[in-house]
Structure formats: C-alpha cells, structure tokens
Amino acid sequence: MNKAIDVSEYIAKKLSAIAQDYAITAEQKDRAQVKFANNKVSITQRWMASSISVFACINRRTVFTESQPDRLSADRAVARLLQFSKAVSGNSEFRGVARGPFKYRQVRNYDAAVESIDLADCVRESINIGLANGAKRTAGLAEKSSVSLHTLTSGGVAASDRMSRAYFSMRSFSENEGSGHSVSVSAGMEGFNYREAAEESALIATQSKMPKSMPPGTYDVILEHLPAANLFEAVANSASPFYVESGLSFFGGKIGKRVADTSFSMADDPVSDFGAGSRKFDEEGFPAQRTEIIRNGILRSYLHSASTAARYGAKSTGNAGIIAPRAFNPVIEKGNLNKDELVEKVKRGILVTNTWYTRFQNYTTGEFSTIPRDGTFLIEKGRVARPVKGVRISDNMLDMLMKSRHLGNRSRQVMSWEMETPLTTPVILVGNVRITRSAE
Amino acid sequence: MQLDHDLAELAIDAALKGGAKFADARLEGSVSGGILLKNGVAELSGSEERSGLGIRVLVGRTLGFAATTSLSGESVRKSAELAVADAKKAGRLRNRTRLSAHRPHKAKYEVRQRIRLDELSPKEKLGELMQIEKSILATRIRVPYRYFSYNDCIEEKFYVNSEGARISSVIPRVNFHYFTTLVQGRHAAQRYWQYGKASGFEGFREFRLDERLAEEVIAMKRNVEKGIQPPKGKLDVVVGPQITGIIVHESCGHPYEADRILGREAAQAGESFLDRGSIGLQIGSQAVSIIDDPTIPNSFGFYLYDDEGVKACSRQLMKAGKVNEFLHSRESAAEMHQPVNAAARSSGFDREPIPRMANTIVEEGDYSEDELIAGIKKGVYIKSFTEWNIDDRRVHQKYVGAEAYMIQGGRLGQPVKSPTIEISTYALYKAIDATANNTEYHAGSCGKGEPMQALPVWFGGPSMRIRGIQLK
Known part of the structure; x- marks a missing residue:
C-alpha cells in the first residue's frame, strides 16, 4: 500500500x-x-x-x-x-x-x-x-x-x-x-x-415442500429481510441526483413530498458500527454521515456529492461518487411488531422469503416486477397456511412505499447476489400488492 | 499492451510444483475507454489500462483459483501457491471435480479493426454521440432524460495450461447502451437498449444510432398518444427479432448451461427446468431451432477458443423443438459424460471460467415478417420491450411490449400500450408456429457467477409467430 x-x-x-x-x-x-x-x-x-x-x-x-x-x-x-x-x-x-x-x-x-x-x-x-x-x-x-x-x-x-x-x-x-x-x-x-x-x-x-399454485390477484405481502432488501435497494438508488437527472429514479421533483407510508423511514448510515458498507469518508474525502432519505413517509433529501449539492443548493451528504453520488450503507428503520404480529394482520396474503430478477418498466414512474423465489407461503386469516409457487409481484415502487404500513421490530443487514449495496431492513408488510402468474 | 507470457508459464510451474495435477492460467491486458453523455453533457470520459493474471488449479478433486493485478514473478508465484493451498484445505470436504479430457491447442488470432479504437480520437467518438443527441432533439419531441454510455475495449489474452495449450488472442469491442425517457403530459415512457460488436469503430457506425433512436422516440410518442389497451382473450402474436432474442437468451440459453443443470449455480443465477436426461425432450414446436455460436464474425460474444483453450464451435441447443445439446465447460462435460463444446467463459483474468452463452440465435424460417402478420386475422405485433424477467429455473417469464401494434385482417393497425406476455416456457415454445427470414442480432451483458461476471453476448433471430396466447 x-x-x-x-x-x-x-x-x-x-x-x-x-x-x-x-x-x-x-x-x-x-x-x-x-x-x-x-x-x-x-x-x-x-x-x-x-x-x-x-x-x-x-x-x-x-x-x-x-x-x-x-x-x-x-x-x-x-x-x-x-x-x-x-x-x-x-x-x-x-x-x-x-x-x-x-x-x-x-x-x-x-x-x-x-x-x-x-x-x-x-x-x-x-x-x-x-x-x-x-x-x-x-x-x-x-x-x-x-x-x-x-x-x-x-x-x-x-x-x-x-x-x-x-x-x-x-x-x-x-x-x-x-x-x-x-x-x-x-x-x-x-x-x-x-x-x-x-x-x-x-x-x-x-x-416449503410441495408448493401449490395460487390464483393471481391482490394480496397483502410480507417481505422477509432478504426480499425487502433486494426490492428497496432501488429506493436508495433513486435518492441519487445523478439517477434523478438520468431518468433512472422515481424521486424526481419529490423532495419534501410524501412518497411512503408515515411508518416508513430510510437513511443512509455509513458510520454505523459494522455496517458492511460503512466508511470514514466518501470518494472525494468528505466525511461520511447519516443522512435521512425518507422520514415518516416524506422524502427529505437526495444523497449528494459536493458538486451535486452545490447545484441543488444543498450541503454535501458525503455520498460522492463525485459524478454519481450513491448510498453506502442504507438502513430502513424498524417498527414495533414481531413477525407473528405482522402475519396476524394479514387476512389474505403471501409471505415472501426471497425474490430475484427485479426489473423496471419505467424508472421515473416506478412500474416494476420481481419474482419471489424459494419458500413462498400463503397467509389466510392471520396464519401461514401453505407453500405456494409460480407467482410474480407486478406493481409500482412508489405505490409499494405508500403501502408499506407495518414494519417488523428486528432488523438485519442483507447482501445478496443481485445487490450492489448492503442494506439493513426489518420485515415489511406491504398491503394490496398485485400478484400475477404465467399462463401454463 | 505487452504481456510477458513467461509469467503465465511461471504460474503453471509453481502450481504443479505445489501439488496441482492440472493448472491453467490467463494473462490478460486491456485498454478501455468510455464516454458518458447525460442530457447532452459529457459528464465523465476517460480510459484505463488493466492487466493481471488468473491461475486455476485442480488439486486432487478440488478446484482452486487465484488472481492478482501485480505482474511480478513473485506475486504470480505467490498466487499459484495460494490457489493450491486453498484447494488443498478445502479438499477435506471430499469434493469430486474432474475435467474432461481434451486435446491441447496452440493458436493465435486477432479480430481486425478497420478503424482502430485506440487511434480514433475521443473527440471523434464524442462527436458521434452528439449526433445521436442532435437527431433526438431534431424530432422536437420532449425527451427530458437522455442517458448515453459508450465504451470500447481492446482485450489481449494469453491462455496456457499444463497440458500444453497456448492460445493468444486480441479482441476489440464497442458497446453502447442508453436510456431515453419521453414525457407527454402526465404520461412517461422509457426505452433502454444496448448495441455491441467485436470490431473497430466501424462497428459502432454500423449501428446507425442517430436514425434508430430518433425513429424510436417518434414511435414512443405515437404509442403514448394513440396506444390502446391490449385486447383480452387468446390471440395470435408476432414478436420482432429483439423479443425473439431475449426469449431465447432467457428460456433456452440459460437453462441449457450445464452448470445450472448440475446445481453449481444454485445459490446465485439459479438452476434449470432441464435435467441431465433431458436431451431429446420435445420442448417446442417443430418450427423452433436454436443455436449458440461464438464463431459468428464480429459478434459481441465472439471467440475462437474458450477460456479453457477449447476450440469454439456452433452448438445446436434446440433442433425442431427438441433439446439437442447443453453448454459445457470441461468440468460439466466430465460430470455429464458429454462432449465439451467450448462454452467456458470468464469476464476477465480475475474470474473463473464457467459455462456461458456466446451468441444465441433462433434459426430462420422461409417467411417474411409481412407474411407472418398476413396470416393473422386479429392479433398484436410487438417490436420491442421494456420490463422483463424469468424465474431462476427458467420457466415463468414476462415481457412487456414497448413498441406494439394491433394486427387486423393481416395488417398492422393502431399502437398498443404495454402488451404483456406472461407465460411458461413450455406453453410459449409449443405455441410458436413459424419463424421469418429477417434475422437481427442484439447485444446484451449477461450476468452470472459470484462474483458477478457480466459477459458480452448477442441474442436474436427472426420474427416469430406465436399462436393463441393471452396478453395482459
């Protein structure tokens, strides 16, 4: 060195x-x-x-x-x-x-x-x-x-x-x-x-042995830590002004506006202990700091380098990429329900333990789909009923944020094959999610 | 870039002395350049040189791999020794890796550049990008977000193995991808696509991007303003070559990668709906035959020897709807007792070679695209797509149309908004009844492996007619 x-x-x-x-x-x-x-x-x-x-x-x-x-x-x-x-x-x-x-x-x-x-x-x-x-x-x-x-x-x-x-x-x-x-x-x-x-x-x-098909429709969805992190990594990415200006963010023009349920708060926290993305400073040496992206559903700040901050009349948040600022260690704030209590809140829904292949139809408006993989379970009347298969979440990311009404009380830091940035998240209950499936 | 081939030989010697029964090394150097144009502003431009060596060893029945960017004799020797030591330690798990027998080759090849990437000034390259920008602005359609990324790379590689193989290659590549976002009142539409070739800068000019992107913007506006909802019920669909390409990449190429079939990628890119006994299984209709061919001149996935030194050849993945051949590395070929077919690729010296696609193409039929459309009373023609995905066994796939039109009485009509094909692989391939003769090749960066290895590939073929499916 x-x-x-x-x-x-x-x-x-x-x-x-x-x-x-x-x-x-x-x-x-x-x-x-x-x-x-x-x-x-x-x-x-x-x-x-x-x-x-x-x-x-x-x-x-x-x-x-x-x-x-x-x-x-x-x-x-x-x-x-x-x-x-x-x-x-x-x-x-x-x-x-x-x-x-x-x-x-x-x-x-x-x-x-x-x-x-x-x-x-x-x-x-x-x-x-x-x-x-x-x-x-x-x-x-x-x-x-x-x-x-x-x-x-x-x-x-x-x-x-x-x-x-x-x-x-x-x-x-x-x-x-x-x-x-x-x-x-x-x-x-x-x-x-x-x-x-x-x-x-x-x-x-x-x-999850012997999963059965289930009909498409609208279901409440409980996202375990792994799929919650996989999906909401896109929320952290969307907070970069570079992404906003490239048409790759659904947060364009939304600073100060409601973008999520009031129970939803997200920050980038690269100074947290043992954060897998924690660091002392960003790519231009500006001190890393905790920055609130969403607080109680309101989009509070983009993630800035010194240069983007100067253009937006803001202060650097210590997130350079000099040209393309980015989140280093995003964290979704936990709520106060344990997993059983989250399940009890669901009359008709599914519990998703993993997801993959999230793709956007339009980043600026937020339409996307993703495919639950591994154990996926039908929830009926507040109880996990049986394993299911062959489903796809086809919804809109801004709508998903607005429908993220209940969050679990235990956070986990997650990284996975498709994620570039480790993310800490609780289990999240999202209401009324559109579930589709393939014609056989 | 001058590569010291002796370093690769040194790595092999050190590995064999350390106890490996087989070793191969890839010494690579590349010069790459890029320009990022965002809404008409050159945000970031530059170039870089990268070089390094990767050494792979088979110790007992365990594979080990090490890579270094430090090209000193000492670092290379240390890398080889560490690869052997790590594999020995992991050998306690009674692993079972074998490599298929293979006759070693000695060869040297280079892709010719008519306009050398390293001799053309960055100013001229930027000028070509600005031309695309101008052509979009000239449409006077509101496209507030225009993101263009241009990259080129000349990659020099020397492969050597302990069985005597020695392969040198030089492959230049040009690559362009973009996002354009049209805003029309309260509506927005977005397009993304990629273009790539193994060539000099002449390949970039052949893309005719100024014309294509302007035409695409005009079609997007038409779709946003005049598009109707896709019709309900079962109907016939013609998909253009772009969609043919993504379909065969996702639901034919990937599930035919033998390492997925064997479970080696299970925790990452997933597995396959096929198993080792699936050869001969009828998946699709007689109208569907699919090849994967790395030897197509100037293709984005071009190579003549793979990253295990095996001579490249065209692979017939599907023949008249039947599973015909898998994509193999020497490891998977040995495991399945099937012939190796040069599908082992890595994204660089610092990644292990694993079975990958190169250029996956549906074979042409005898019809013109117009004839496919003429055979449909009521249906939809889908030229391009936006969102897509597929499950990790490659069965349940979804493609959302971007530019699409109604077919009425055998002719194209009104634009259709976001017609969505969401269908199983079995149902899809059986419903294809004809292919046209208008093959196009499209470029992609295919992801697999951990750490991730994004690789240049082509996928494509002709337009295909799909009978009696439901659009959403």
Whole structure:
C-alpha cells in the first residue's frame, strides 16, 4: 500500500499543475471465497488487487482513469487524462470537489478477526447444519475481504480508511420443490452469524415442500429481510441526483413530498458500527454521515456529492461518487411488531422469503416486477397456511412505499447476489400488492 | 499492451510444483475507454489500462483459483501457491471435480479493426454521440432524460495450461447502451437498449444510432398518444427479432448451461427446468431451432477458443423443438459424460471460467415478417420491450411490449400500450408456429457467477409467430 500511496502523491503533484480539481484513491483489496454446491466445494477463490483511480477536472472537462501502483503506469494515466481533457466538451454541471481538510469520526468498519475466518471450516460446518435441519442439498459461499484505501484530493484531503467484510450465503433444497435462502453479512464478527443463516435456509426449505399454485390477484405481502432488501435497494438508488437527472429514479421533483407510508423511514448510515458498507469518508474525502432519505413517509433529501449539492443548493451528504453520488450503507428503520404480529394482520396474503430478477418498466414512474423465489407461503386469516409457487409481484415502487404500513421490530443487514449495496431492513408488510402468474 | 507470457508459464510451474495435477492460467491486458453523455453533457470520459493474471488449479478433486493485478514473478508465484493451498484445505470436504479430457491447442488470432479504437480520437467518438443527441432533439419531441454510455475495449489474452495449450488472442469491442425517457403530459415512457460488436469503430457506425433512436422516440410518442389497451382473450402474436432474442437468451440459453443443470449455480443465477436426461425432450414446436455460436464474425460474444483453450464451435441447443445439446465447460462435460463444446467463459483474468452463452440465435424460417402478420386475422405485433424477467429455473417469464401494434385482417393497425406476455416456457415454445427470414442480432451483458461476471453476448433471430396466447 505504501508504494500505491507514493504513486498517488506522484500523480497528485502532476495534476496540481494542470487540473482545477482532482481526487485520487489508491486501493488494496484482498478477498477470499469458498463456493459450494451439492454439499461439496465447487471452487476456492482468492483475489489480490491493487489500483489507483483518478478523477480530474481539467479546463471544465471531467475525466477519469486508472493506474497501477508504479510510476510508468502513472505517467501513462496522466497522459490519457490530458488526451481526453483536450478532446471532450466541458461539463457545465460540475462544481468542484469537496474543500477540506476534514476531521473524521472513528467508524468500526474493520475487524482483524474477519481475516482469520477459516472459510473451508465455515462451509463444512454450514453444510452439516443444513443437512441436520432437513436440507438434502446446499449451495452458497463463504467470503471474507479487506480493503485499504487512501484518498488524496485537490481539496486538501489526505485520508486513509480500512474496511473488512464477512459474507455468507446459503440456499438449501429439500425434496418436492422445497427451497430456502438466507444470508449473513457484516464488517466484523459481530453481526456475522453464518450458523443462523445456514439453519434458516434449511428450515425454509423443509417448510416449503410441495408448493401449490395460487390464483393471481391482490394480496397483502410480507417481505422477509432478504426480499425487502433486494426490492428497496432501488429506493436508495433513486435518492441519487445523478439517477434523478438520468431518468433512472422515481424521486424526481419529490423532495419534501410524501412518497411512503408515515411508518416508513430510510437513511443512509455509513458510520454505523459494522455496517458492511460503512466508511470514514466518501470518494472525494468528505466525511461520511447519516443522512435521512425518507422520514415518516416524506422524502427529505437526495444523497449528494459536493458538486451535486452545490447545484441543488444543498450541503454535501458525503455520498460522492463525485459524478454519481450513491448510498453506502442504507438502513430502513424498524417498527414495533414481531413477525407473528405482522402475519396476524394479514387476512389474505403471501409471505415472501426471497425474490430475484427485479426489473423496471419505467424508472421515473416506478412500474416494476420481481419474482419471489424459494419458500413462498400463503397467509389466510392471520396464519401461514401453505407453500405456494409460480407467482410474480407486478406493481409500482412508489405505490409499494405508500403501502408499506407495518414494519417488523428486528432488523438485519442483507447482501445478496443481485445487490450492489448492503442494506439493513426489518420485515415489511406491504398491503394490496398485485400478484400475477404465467399462463401454463 | 505487452504481456510477458513467461509469467503465465511461471504460474503453471509453481502450481504443479505445489501439488496441482492440472493448472491453467490467463494473462490478460486491456485498454478501455468510455464516454458518458447525460442530457447532452459529457459528464465523465476517460480510459484505463488493466492487466493481471488468473491461475486455476485442480488439486486432487478440488478446484482452486487465484488472481492478482501485480505482474511480478513473485506475486504470480505467490498466487499459484495460494490457489493450491486453498484447494488443498478445502479438499477435506471430499469434493469430486474432474475435467474432461481434451486435446491441447496452440493458436493465435486477432479480430481486425478497420478503424482502430485506440487511434480514433475521443473527440471523434464524442462527436458521434452528439449526433445521436442532435437527431433526438431534431424530432422536437420532449425527451427530458437522455442517458448515453459508450465504451470500447481492446482485450489481449494469453491462455496456457499444463497440458500444453497456448492460445493468444486480441479482441476489440464497442458497446453502447442508453436510456431515453419521453414525457407527454402526465404520461412517461422509457426505452433502454444496448448495441455491441467485436470490431473497430466501424462497428459502432454500423449501428446507425442517430436514425434508430430518433425513429424510436417518434414511435414512443405515437404509442403514448394513440396506444390502446391490449385486447383480452387468446390471440395470435408476432414478436420482432429483439423479443425473439431475449426469449431465447432467457428460456433456452440459460437453462441449457450445464452448470445450472448440475446445481453449481444454485445459490446465485439459479438452476434449470432441464435435467441431465433431458436431451431429446420435445420442448417446442417443430418450427423452433436454436443455436449458440461464438464463431459468428464480429459478434459481441465472439471467440475462437474458450477460456479453457477449447476450440469454439456452433452448438445446436434446440433442433425442431427438441433439446439437442447443453453448454459445457470441461468440468460439466466430465460430470455429464458429454462432449465439451467450448462454452467456458470468464469476464476477465480475475474470474473463473464457467459455462456461458456466446451468441444465441433462433434459426430462420422461409417467411417474411409481412407474411407472418398476413396470416393473422386479429392479433398484436410487438417490436420491442421494456420490463422483463424469468424465474431462476427458467420457466415463468414476462415481457412487456414497448413498441406494439394491433394486427387486423393481416395488417398492422393502431399502437398498443404495454402488451404483456406472461407465460411458461413450455406453453410459449409449443405455441410458436413459424419463424421469418429477417434475422437481427442484439447485444446484451449477461450476468452470472459470484462474483458477478457480466459477459458480452448477442441474442436474436427472426420474427416469430406465436399462436393463441393471452396478453395482459
């Protein structure tokens, strides 16, 4: 990492002569994974990657490149920046990187114990837990990673951060089409419970045997942690002004307006302890902070970099991506009902334990569909009645937010195959959701 | 970019010395560039060089993999040793991986660029994007959100394995995707699509994006203003090549990937409705035959040797409605005792190769698209789509039409708003009674694996007629 920092400083020196703004981040990432299927290891994988990413604004042209941690590569990277800055037109929307230096609060986002996890043992134990709880087949992965990064900017930032992450995902299969999926993710050993996830995936698999078809229609839907996170990641993404301006958000023009039920609140909280996306600062070195996106149903704020904040007459929320701000560690606030109480509130509904393949018809208006996968259960008169299959949620994300009336009292941090950002969420009850199914 | 091939050889030697009985390595370097144009503003432009080495080992019956971006002898040796050590440790779970036997090849190939991507100035590339912007604005239709992303990449690769294979390749690719959002009063419509080829910049020009996107915006306006609700009840539908492409990608290509059938992707991209005994099973009508062919010149999914050094060939996935062939890596071929067919691909040196599609295409029939439409008294023609998805066993799929028209008495009529096909794979493929002769190739970035591997693919074919299905 020291070499990468030296080269970053070398690049910064060169850029200070030609660029009005720059942000340089050197990153060293070590990651290891054991992937398994059919109760056997499919492959062990390990990655050792170092890179230096460079953003610069040269004569109002906003350009990027990447360099390896050596001076020859750095020289080529700076030459490429210059080449592009002479070739493309100016970015009238860019207002500069954050001006520091800044003070940073300590964030518990690194735990050395993560690096000591024996992934092969973790997998062996998890498979055994799954089999002991009724699974016939298991598949998934155990993974650990650590990232060291150092950011230098023209705004006077010279700051370092170190993060770790432990991640476990397991899908269990029982006979007669039963399957269940559960995950565990955390920046530290605290909150990382792969045994619980393994057991849960197997229990869902055994409970969801012999699912039957059900008629389409309107149902209340209880989203367990995994599908709630999968679906509402789009809510966090929609809070980026870059997404708003690209037509990829359903929050355009809605600041200060009601976008969700009054019981629904969501924040980005990258300074929470052991958040899998927690960090000290954003990509331009601005201090990370908790930002309320939705409070009691009202859209309170977009997530800003210094540049987008300047254009919107707001303050940076510490969410750069310099050009495209983003959520780092979004959190949906929990409610006060336990899962049984949520189920009791449902006369006719379904309990969804996982979902996948969410696609939007139109991001600006929010029409989408997603496919529940693994254990899905019909709820009748406040009780879980039987497993069902072959359903699709075909609704509108803004409507889903308005219909998210009851939230569970236990939150979990979730990451999954289709999610780019880990999200912490309770179980969520959404009323009157449109359920469709395929013609056979 | 100069790649030091000795590093790949060194990795193999270190792996074998460490106890691997098989090893292969991919040494890769790429130069890529991109321009992001948002509502006419060049938001971010640049280019980068990436290089690194991935080493895969078979130790006993366990696979190990390690990748590094540090191309020093010491780092490469360490990577190989770690891959072996990790696999040895995981071997305690009595794994059963084998690789099918395969004759090693030595080859070198390069895709020719008429207009070299690394010699054309970024200014000229931006100029072409601005031309698309201008053509949309010239329609005078309100399209407040216009998001264009252009990328190109020249990827150089050296593959080596402990059995003697040595393959060098250079493949350039151009890639463009966009979102356009039309707002008409209280109504909004959105389009997304992607274009891609393995070629120099001439491939980008062949897309004729300024014309296509302007035509599309005009059609969107027509649909928003004059579109009617799709008719109820069972009727006949003609889908254009774009929808043919997404259908076969999702419900033929993916479920024919042998690692899904074997459960190796169960916790990620899912499994398949097929099993290892499904060869010969009648899925569709006699009118449907589907190939997957990586060797189509300049295709987005082009390669001549896969990422295990196996010589590429066309795969006949479905023949006259019957399951004919799966997509195999050496691992899945060994497990199923079937011939390997060069489907192992990875998205870069830092990912393991797994069975993937390349270019999945429905074979043409003898009809023109007009003849397919002429054979329908009342139906719907769907040219393009927006939202789509499919379950993870590839049975229950949904496609929401974007540009669509009524068919009345064998001719196209009024626009139709969001006609939705939501149907099982079995019902869909049996209802296809004819295919046209107007093949188009469409580009996509196909996702699979963990970590995610997005890969360039083509999918397509001709228009297809689907009899007696319900639209929503």
